[in-house]
Amino acid sequence: xxxxxxxxxxxxxxxxxxxxxxxxxxxxxxxxxxxxxxxxxxxxxxxxxxxxxxxxxxxxxxxxxxxxxxxxxxxxxxxxxxxxxxxxxxxxxxxxxxxxxxxxxxxxxxxxxxxxxxxxxxxxxxxxxxxxxxxxxxxxxxxxxxxxxxxxxxxxxxxxxxxxxxxxxxxxxxxxxxxxxxxxxxxxxxxxxxxxxxxxxxxxxxxxxxxxxxxxxxxxxxxxxxxxxxxxxxxxxxxxxxxxxxxxxxxxxxxxxxxxxxxxxxxxxxxxxxxxxxxxxxxxxxxxxxxxxxxxxxxxxxxxxxxxxxxxxxxxxxxxxxxxxxxxxxxxxxxxxxxxxxxxxxxxxxxxxxxxxxxxxxxxxxxxxxxxxxxxxxxxxxxxxxxxxxxxxxxxxxxxxxxxxxxxxxxxxxxxxxxxxxxxxxxxxxxxxxxxxxxxxxxxxxxxxxxxxxxxxxxxxxxxxxxxxxxxxxxxxxxxxxxxxxxxxxxxxxxxxxxxxxxxxxxxxxxxxxxxxxxxxxxxxxxxxxxxxxxxxxxxxxxxxxxxxxxxxxxxxxxxxxxxxxxxxxxxxxxxxxxxxxxxxxxxxxxxxxxxxxxxxxxxxxxxxxxxxxxxxxxxxxxxxxxxxxxxxxxxxxxxxxxxxxxxxxxxxxxxxxxxxxxxxxxxxxxxxxxxxxxxxxxxxxxxxxxxxxxxxxxxxxxxxxxxxxxxxxxxxxxxxxxxxxxxxxxxxxxxxxxxxxxxxxxxxxxxxxxxxxxxxxxxxxxxxxxxxxxxxxxxxxxxxxxxxxxxxxxxxxxxxxxxxxxxxxxxxxxxxxxxxxxxxxxxxxxxxxxxxxxxxxxxxxxxxxxxxxxxxxxxxxxxxxxxxxxxxxxxxxxxxxxxxxxxxxxxxxxxxxxxxxxxxxxxxxxxxxxxxxxxxxxxxxx
Numbered sequence: 001x002x003x004x005x006x007x008x009x010x011x012x013x014x015x016x017x018x019x020x021x022x023x024x025x026x027x028x029x030x031x032x033x034x035x036x037x038x039x040x041x042x043x044x045x046x047x048x049x050x051x052x053x054x055x056x057x058x059x060x061x062x063x064x065x066x067x068x069x070x071x072x073x074x075x076x077x078x079x080x081x082x083x084x085x086x087x088x089x090x091x092x093x094x095x096x097x098x099x100x101x102x103x104x105x106x107x108x109x110x111x112x113x114x115x116x117x118x119x120x121x122x123x124x125x126x127x128x129x130x131x132x133x134x135x136x137x138x139x140x141x142x143x144x145x146x147x148x149x150x151x152x153x154x155x156x157x158x159x160x161x162x163x164x165x166x167x168x169x170x171x172x173x174x175x176x177x178x179x180x181x182x183x184x185x186x187x188x189x190x191x192x193x194x195x196x197x198x199x200x201x202x203x204x205x206x207x208x209x210x211x212x213x214x215x216x217x218x219x220x221x222x223x224x225x226x227x228x229x230x231x232x233x234x235x236x237x238x239x240x241x242x243x244x245x246x247x248x249x250x251x252x253x254x255x256x257x258x259x260x261x262x263x264x265x266x267x268x269x270x271x272x273x274x275x276x277x278x279x280x281x282x283x284x285x286x287x288x289x290x291x292x293x294x295x296x297x298x299x300x301x302x303x304x305x306x307x308x309x310x311x312x313x314x315x316x317x318x319x320x321x322x323x324x325x326x327x328x329x330x331x332x333x334x335x336x337x338x339x340x341x342x343x344x345x346x347x348x349x350x351x352x353x354x355x356x357x358x359x360x361x362x363x364x365x366x367x368x369x370x371x372x373x374x375x376x377x378x379x380x381x382x383x384x385x386x387x388x389x390x391x392x393x394x395x396x397x398x399x400x401x402x403x404x405x406x407x408x409x410x411x412x413x414x415x416x417x418x419x420x421x422x423x424x425x426x427x428x429x430x431x432x433x434x435x436x437x438x439x440x441x442x443x444x445x446x447x448x449x450x451x452x453x454x455x456x457x458x459x460x461x462x463x464x465x466x467x468x469x470x471x472x473x474x475x476x477x478x479x480x481x482x483x484x485x486x487x488x489x490x491x492x493x494x495x496x497x498x499x500x501x502x503x504x505x506x507x508x509x510x511x512x513x514x515x516x517x518x519x520x521x522x523x524x525x526x527x528x529x530x531x532x533x534x535x536x537x538x539x540x541x542x543x544x545x546x547x548x549x550x551x552x553x554x555x556x557x558x559x560x561x562x563x564x565x566x567x568x569x570x571x572x573x574x575x576x577x578x579x580x581x582x583x584x585x586x587x588x589x590x591x592x593x594x595x596x597x598x599x600x601x602x603x604x605x606x607x608x609x610x611x612x613x614x615x616x617x618x619x620x621x622x623x624x625x626x627x628x629x630x631x632x633x634x635x636x637x638x639x640x641x642x643x644x645x646x647x648x649x650x651x652x653x654x655x656x657x658x659x660x661x662x663x664x665x666x667x668x669x670x671x672x673x674x675x676x677x678x679x680x681x682x683x684x685x686x687x688x689x690x691x692x693x694x695x696x697x698x699x700x701x702x703x704x705x706x707x708x709x710x711x712x713x714x715x716x717x718x719x720x721x722x723x724x725x726x727x728x729x730x731x732x733x734x735x736x737x738x739x740x741x742x743x744x745x746x747x748x749x750x751x752x753x754x755x756x757x758x759x760x761x762x763x764x765x766x767x768x769x770x771x772x773x774x775x776x777x778x779x780x781x782x783x784x785x786x787x788x789x790x791x792x793x794x795x796x797x798x799x800x801x802x803x804x805x806x807x808x809x810x811x812x813x814x815x816x817x818x819x820x821x822x823x824x825x826x827x828x829x830x831x832x833x834x835x836x837x838x839x840x841x842x843x844x845x846x847x848x849x850x851x852x853x854x855x856x857x858x859x860x861x862x863x864x865x866x867x868x869x870x871x872x873x874x875x876x877x878x879x880x881x882x883x884x885x886x887x888x889x890x891x892x893x894x895x896x897x898x899x900x901x902x903x904x905x906x907x908x909x910x911x912x913x914x915x916x917x918x919x920x921x922x923x924x925x926x927x
């Protein structure tokens with residue numbers, strides 16, 4: 001299809017969508033549009049918790065179309081409007097509008113302003129309001145937060161905003177739709193001793209009375225209402241506040257050097273990548289501000305990105321280790337990318353939300369990898385994003401990246417688009433596009449897209465057009481189908497790969513992968529599937545250009561080889577959004593290849609892919625778990641984190657269903673397959689650790705000590721007793737948990753640290769760690785019941801006891817239910833008590849445990865009131881879990897038993913043979 005035909009097709013689709021959605025009740029009618037807001041907000045009238053604010057806004061409007069307008073409709077939610085007026089373009093008042101005539105619609109969160117004289121098309125007007133609003137506590141709109149100053153122990157209050165998704169209407173009457181961009185002129189009235197921070201540079205401050213000041217900010221570029229942001233706090237800044245700065249409370253100034261440096265690097269890297277300096281986007285200041293209370297890790301307000309404290313603040317010895325810094329790097333890379341993707345160029349409606357977040361999540365990993373390659377975030381992407389979202393996208397509850405505008409109108413429908421599909425799947429699809437078309441082509445397309453739509457709004461067609469223009473011409477693919485198959489459709493393909501003719505011919509077919517074909521999902525969906533592969537004859541793992549596309553109209557793709565192949569690997573580096581199912585012959589070939597020296601060169605992403613695919617194919621009974629575990633014997637030589645991550649993420653599905661009698665065989669298997677990685681990493685941290693080694697040890701020790709494998713717990717205990725060095729922050733909870741479970745003395749020592757610790761985050765970590773103890777009766781009766789911990793902390797403690805000691809699930813349940821009133825009295829809540837029982841029932845694995853639960857239910861359910869439903873649900877959960885284990889794990893249980901029995905038999909036979917040999921030699925010597 002030519003680019004002109006491609007453009008015509010998408011233009012028609014876009015026009016159809018616009019025609020359908022203009023009639024929606026929840027959408028503004030578009031008869032008037034804003035061009036400028038002049039907003040004054042007054043906050044923090046005193047030093048106590050703030051509850052109300054004062055507002056005045058003048059909105060410059062233009063009447064569009066050809067018809068005069070008799071009423072102006074805009075958004076306002078929970079605002080008390082006290083005055084309303086209309087001015088002409090010269091500033092002459094046309095009408096003082098009686099506020100009793102304003103018509104509020106709670107469902108649509110709209111206010112209708114009736115006019116006695118219609119406003120005329122093509123002319124500008126100013127609509128003004130004075131009002132008051134609520135400073136909220138739910139972290140929406142304008143809300144409050146507080147912290148206790150360390151030196152003075154005084155509570156300090158601040159006020160800040162979170163306008164996304166549709167919360168600007170909680171702060172001012174406005175046209176709260178992303179396509180209705182406008183300039184903002186902001187003034188903040190605040191008390192002495194505080195400062196205001198906003199999207200743009202502070203222009204001047206004027207005094208208006210005793211201890212009251214007005215901060216005047218420069219005009220913003222045209223932007224959507226959800227990007228308006230400000231904060232009033234007693235903060236200090238690192239950096240130049242007229243260019244780039246990090247703002248936090250004064251006591252954290254020395255803890256922001258790292259995030260400040262990351263921000264400088266990230267901005268510079270994006271400027272080079274997009275060939276568009278940040279200051280030339282329209283706002284020459286960029287500020288990062290932290291908050292002790294925030295609903296997200298960060299929010300991309302143009303010029304004022306607000307983060308949770310954990311992102312910007314790295315405290316030595318507490319939140320400055322590898323995992324903490326990686327978290328900061330990723331989130332800063334993510335939010336800063338939005339200055340281009342989202343702020344400068346914005347989706348036209350919430351149904352296209354992925355146009356912002358897919359790119360931000362992609363660059364979160366790949367820009368961070370470019371700047372900090374030691375984290376190998378390019379490799380981690382496949383396990384932390386693609387394999388994660390595969391589970392969501394294989395269910396009936398999934399959604400397409402792009403929804404019709406007519407289906408995304410109400411607040412709840414808009415909230416629906418804020419899902420992992422927009423973020424994680426979107427990033428996977430962006431990565432697939434880039435790898436298929438080539439980095440240079442992709443980067444050029446993106447630069448042109450950002451340049452063309454600077455300060456405007458877009459729909460997916462606008463992006464697709466630029467991708468189409470720079471797509472390699474030698475690839476035989478219908479790009480319209482290809483783009484929409486993964487954005488307009490749900491789900492993803494499974495490639496079914498079979499060997500024929502003595503491994504000289506391979507066939508590839510496709511089918512949608514579903515976790516449950518009976519859940520109402522459409523199993524007939526097909527996709528345009530890019531095919532990349534290599535074999536033992538080539539071993540080219542890094543050529544991501546597609547060999548061919550498997551089109552929806554083609555049933556089978558045939559791959560012919562001149563010579564017999566030992567193995568074939570599809571979807572190189574798991575670059576494309578697909579799973580791969582190999583027949584038994586090819587799967588065995590891959591098992592031998594991955595078990596060979598250096599895993600035959602197969603990259604870590606593909607090793608992780610094979611592992612994750614196998615576990616999921618077993619979950620839907622395409623393969624048996626015994627075959628999966630047999631394949632995973634190769635792990636005895638695996639030391640890399642990314643493949644082990646895939647194991648850790650999937651293994652729990654099986655491990656949780658094993659009975660206490662089956663755990664010993666599993667323990668031996670786990671000991672065997674972790675031999676190499678345990679030898680490499682051990683239980684002790686050291687200065688030579690690299691980030692992925694730290695992450696790998698963290699998970700390894702959790703698993704080995706939880707299942708009491710080998711000498712994991714004794715080694716941890718020795719390290720705990722003998723080492724004077726405190727474990728690194730991102731390993732501390734795992735290490736203390738293992739120590740607490742290993743030895744009672746270690747448990748009491750960690751308890752002592754908990755008692756002496758003052759930091760809330762550190763106390764929470766230590767509390768979770770000591771709750772790993774096997775001394776469950778002592779911990780429950782002396783530390784949990786009647787202890788000072790919160791109910792949530794107590795629930796965490798109970799869960800950790802049986803989660804980290806799977807063989808103790810039944811005795812812990814018996815202990816708690818022996819006197820359930822004791823726990824309910826301590827909680828002062830039967831609902832929370834029912835939650836504890838329900839959570840524990842998820843770990844029941846035997847009919848005996850099920851019978852205990854039934855007896856408990858029938859004897860005590862009347863005590864729980866409305867929470868009886870949750871207890872009844874736990875009975876169903878246990879029955880389903882036991883049935884699942886019976887149907888899915890029988891062969892695995894036999895395999896583990898036979899394997900371990902065979903190992904013991906082989907070892908015994910070897911000993912006998914050695915003794916016979918030694919005996920023969922002794923006899924010969926004596927003779």
